[in-house]
Amino acid sequence: MDRREILTLLAALALIVATALLGRWQWGRGQTKQALSAQIAARMHAPALRQGAQPLDLLRDVWRPLHARGSYAAQWTVFLQNRQHAGRAGYWVLTPLRLAGTDTWLMVERGWTADAYAPGSFVPGVPTPRGAVRVAGRLAPAPSRWFSFRKDPPQAVIRQNVDLGAFAQRHAITLLPYVLQQLPPCEPGLVCDWPKADNGMERNFGYAFQWWAMSVLGIGLTAYFLTRRLLRRVAVEDAA
Numbered sequence: 729m730d731r732r733e734i735l736t737l738l739a740a741l742a743l744i745v746a747t748a749l750l751g752r753w754q755w756g757r758g759q760t761k762q763a764l765s766a767q768i769a770a771r772m773h774a775p776a777l778r779q780g781a782q783p784l785d786l787l788r789d790v791w792r793p794l795h796a797r798g799s800y801a802a803q804w805t806v807f808l809q810n811r812q813h814a815g816r817a818g819y820w821v822l823t824p825l826r827l828a829g830t831d832t833w834l835m836v837e838r839g840w841t842a843d844a845y846a847p848g849s850f851v852p853g854v855p856t857p858r859g860a861v862r863v864a865g866r867l868a869p870a871p872s873r874w875f876s877f878r879k880d881p882p883q884a885v886i887r888q889n890v891d892l893g894a895f896a897q898r899h900a901i902t903l904l905p906y907v908l909q910q911l912p913p914c915e916p917g918l919v920c921d922w923p924k925a926d927n928g929m930e931r932n933f934g935y936a937f938q939w940w941a942m943s944v945l946g947i948g949l950t951a952y953f954l955t956r957r958l959l960r961r962v963a964v965e966d967a968a
Contacts (some may be wrong), residue, residue, distance in 0.1 A: 733957070737950070744946040751939030758932030765929065777867065779908065781830040784867060786906050794867040794908050797828040800836075802856035804899060807886045808871060813840045813919055820871065821854050821918060822890060824903065825863060835892060835907045836863055837871070839918030854917050865920075868909040 768791050776793035777784060784794075800823045807819040821838045841852050873889045880887040882898050896903035914920040 737954075740946060740950045744943050744950070747939045747943040747946065751936045751943060754932045754936035754939060758929045758936060761929035761932060772866065776864075779827060779834055779904075781827060781832045783904050784906075786867065786869065789867050790869060790906075792867050794865055796825060796834055796836075796863050796908055797860065798825040798834070798863075799828075799860055800825055800856050800858075801833075802858075805854070805856060805885070806890050806895075807841075807852060808890060809886055809888060810874070811840060813921065816842060818842045819852055819886070821852070822871075822907070823856055824895075824899075824901070825861070825908070828860065831902060833896070833901045833903045835870075835890075835895075835903060836865070837868065837907050837909045837922075839910060839914045839920045841918055855915065857915060863908055863910055865908045865910040868907050870905065870907055 771789070771791045772793070774792050776795050777789060779794055779796040802823065805821065805823040807821055809819055811818055811820045819841050821841055823836055823838055824833045825836050826833050838854075841854050870892050871890060873891075880889060882894070892903055892905055892907075909922055910920050912920045
């Protein structure tokens with residue numbers, strides 16, 4: 729083999745090894761996410777927690793069933809806009825709940841509502857239960873922030889995002905740093921069908937197979953060209 733052929737062979741072997749390692753890396757990421765999904769599913773079926781004045785361990789208990797008692801502050805309800813359900817645009821409705829017997833508040837994601845406004849109002853017509861209520865749902869992180877070209881005014885009722893820390897500061901309350909995501913049954917006019925978390929493990933497994941397919945292709949092409957060169961050399965030697 730001349731120098732150029734040797735360099736080509738080395739480059740091909742490096743590419744085969746690199747794609748094989750990338751496939752292994754993506755497969756490992758997929759397995760990690762698969763284990764996380766199984767952990768989340770187990771938490772969703774764990775015994776329900778009861779929210780008191782003290783915060784829960786979000787990292788340990790996220791997605792576990794959660795029950796809370798208290799009363800809503802309907803006047804502080806916020807509507808997160810541009811949220812989708814079944815292909816329709818609408819709002820997520822969030823209302824803070826003052827926990828019974830405490831000065832601690834918990835934000836409740838009460839559900840999704842369609843883009844429909846109450847007569848004479850500029851906000852969706854979603855009634856809020858009065859008096860003492862019991863809310864059943866699951867412990868969830870604060871709503872993720874959506875990209876926006878403008879910042880929501882502090883007093884905005886219809887918003888793109890809500891920051892729990894800023895909300896608590898504005899209303900001078902002690903607000904827990906997570907939310908209770910209400911589950912069915914929920915109040916009339918609301919849908920408590922929350923989007924499932926997509927951790928992307930299927931994509932990781934797909935990428936792994938793609939990288940491995942490239943590695944196998946590289947092995948096949950390298951073997952093909954080496955075989956052709958060997959046969960050509962044998963033919964030359966026979967002719968001599």
